Amino acid sequence: MTQSTIETITIPQSLGGQRIDLALQQMLPEHSRSRLQAWIKEGLVTVDGANVVAKTKVWGGEKVVVNQPPNLQENAFKPENIPLDIIYEDDAILVINKPAGLVVHPAAGNWGGTLLNALLYHYPAIADVPRCGIVHRLDKETTGLLVVAKTLEAQTSLVRQLQARSVKREYRAIVWGQVWRNGKIDQPMGRHPHARTKMAVLRNGKPAVTHYEVLERFGTNTYMRCRLETGRTHQIRVHMQYIKAPMVGDPQYGIGNIIPHTKMSEVLKEAIAGFNRQALHAVKLGLIHPVTNEFMEWQIELPEDMRSLLEAMRHEDAPKWEGGFDLAVDENGLYIGDDDWDDDLDDDDSLDDDLADDDILGEDAEDD
Numbered sequence: 012m013t014q015s016t017i018e019t020i021t022i023p024q025s026l027g028g029q030r031i032d033l034a035l036q037q038m039l040p041e042h043s044r045s046r047l048q049a050w051i052k053e054g055l056v057t058v059d060g061a062n063v064v065a066k067t068k069v070w071g072g073e074k075v076v077v078n079q080p081p082n083l084q085e086n087a088f089k090p091e092n093i094p095l096d097i098i099y100e101d102d103a104i105l106v107i108n109k110p111a112g113l114v115v116h117p118a119a120g121n122w123g124g125t126l127l128n129a130l131l132y133h134y135p136a137i138a139d140v141p142r143c144g145i146v147h148r149l150d151k152e153t154t155g156l157l158v159v160a161k162t163l164e165a166q167t168s169l170v171r172q173l174q175a176r177s178v179k180r181e182y183r184a185i186v187w188g189q190v191w192r193n194g195k196i197d198q199p200m201g202r203h204p205h206a207r208t209k210m211a212v213l214r215n216g217k218p219a220v221t222h223y224e225v226l227e228r229f230g231t232n233t234y235m236r237c238r239l240e241t242g243r244t245h246q247i248r249v250h251m252q253y254i255k256a257p258m259v260g261d262p263q264y265g266i267g268n269i270i271p272h273t274k275m276s277e278v279l280k281e282a283i284a285g286f287n288r289q290a291l292h293a294v295k296l297g298l299i300h301p302v303t304n305e306f307m308e309w310q311i312e313l314p315e316d317m318r319s320l321l322e323a324m325r326h327e328d329a330p331k332w333e334g335g336f337d338l339a340v341d342e343n344g345l346y347i348g349d350d351d352w353d354d355d356l357d358d359d360d361s362l363d364d365d366l367a368d369d370d371i372l373g374e375d376a377e378d379d
Contacts, residue, residue, distance in 0.1 A: 016079040024071035031058060032065040035075070055080065087117035088138070093129035098156065098309055103165040103302045105134075105144070106309055107157045111288050111316075115148035115157070130159065137161060146170050150245065152260075154314045155293025156180065160301070168301035173242075179297035182237040182247060183226075183313060185290035185320060186256040187266055190233040193224040196250040200243045209263055210245045212253050219243045221250040230327040231271050231279075232259065248289060259320070261289035275327070282323035290317055 018039075026034040032051060036044045048065045050056050055078040058069065069075075093113070099106040107126070114121040117128075130143045137143045137159075144160040146169045158178075160166035172178050201216030203209035220240035227234040233256065237247050245264070251257055252264040259265070260283075272280060297308035313321070 018077045018079060020075050020077070022069045022071050022073045022075060026069065027071035028068060030065060031056070031063055031067045031069050031075075034069050035077070039077070050077065050079070087122045087125075087127070088131065088143075089123070089128060090132035090135070091124060091128035092132050093124065093126075095126075095129055095133060098311065099307075101302075103160070103162055103300070104169070105130075105159040105161055106296065107159060108311055109149055109154060109157045109293075111152050111154050111314070114151045116142065116145055121151075126157075126159075134161065139163075140166055147173060147242075149293055150248075150289070150291075152262075152288035153291045153293065154317075155182070156296040156309055156311060157293070158296060158298065162301075165301040169298070172298055176240070176242075177299070179295070179308070180238075180293055181295040183292045183294050183317070184223075184235045184237055184247060184251065185259045185317065185324075186233050186235060186251050187231065187259060187270075188233065188256045189228055189231075190223075190225050190235065190254075190256050191228075194222075194254075196221045196223070196254060198250065198253055200246060200249055210243065210249050212249060217241075217243060219246050219250070221247060223251075227321070227325075229324040231274050232324050234321060234324075247291060259283065259290040260286045261291075265289070276323075279323045279327055282320050286316060286320055288316075290320060292317055 020038055022034055022038075026037065032044055032048050035047045035056070036042070039047065047056070051063060051065050054062050056063065057076045058067065058073050060074075060076075096108040096110065097105065098108050109115070109126065113129075114125045115127070117123070117125050127143045127145060130137050130145075140160060140163055144162075144166055146158070146160055146166060149155060149157055158169060160169050169178075197218075197220045198212045199214065199216035200210050200219040201213040203211040204213075218241055222238045222240070224236045225233055226236050239246055243249075248258055248261055248264045252261075257265045270283065275283070292313055294313070295308065295310045297306065299305070300307050312318075
């Protein structure tokens, strides 16, 4: 059902004295009571031409009009002409630079306009692969590299790599505050006990480990490199909030309106005000090719909005040195910048990111 459907029914005398939601549940058993209550609350149900509430009683003989909204879930697997920024492609895999605002996989609230819809349009044959080849995801407003399998064999290989945590990725993040040390956050995570759509550090949560390194430090912000041993949903965002360095622009785990305006120039204030997403970008991806068994790696630049934000921050006054920070330097004592970093992990370390664990698409996987 892609259009609204109007259904008119008459309450039988046998249901007299019952609440309208209970009466409708018996007359329209194909719909749940919670769905019917939602329609009543939205004004989609009228009794004798008047709006009602769920607890309104009926006595028999009333004329009820139910205006059923379209079932948007039917759009979940429809092709849509959404452009894709292809970084690499062959017969087995597709590496995409996901833009901000694009949901990866359909879910409640986002049944259309997703990466899956785009894949179905550009690669119709991918419909034969479970989940259209999607094996991991990035949050809606997070940008960066994402791999998609074009065949069942490639998907099986990628999922196994994700489960083994051998896929390697790096992020770049811009956070609030001056972070003075490189470090590791080892704090378990789970669903927020009071906000179902959020994650939180919980004592009885699943293990979650984030490694972070300072690349640049500004008057009110820090530019960071992040790598993850685990891949919990929203892990970097939650862990940055935990160390009191929440991500710039993060609507769920940020600092809201608590911004140090007095310490910021007008240029930076304007840049911050115009940045309306979390400043998080998946900059590097490395994996074993499912067919050739060769290790492949891709790295992309920061998106324009993050580059502009960093440029505004670089014009701020330099922060005062507080000592104790472990600078990233090479053997000659020179600072290792964003463009010339070499991964110094041993093979046994195999740090990955949100490709593993919670972000391997399972039954409960969902995007922001």
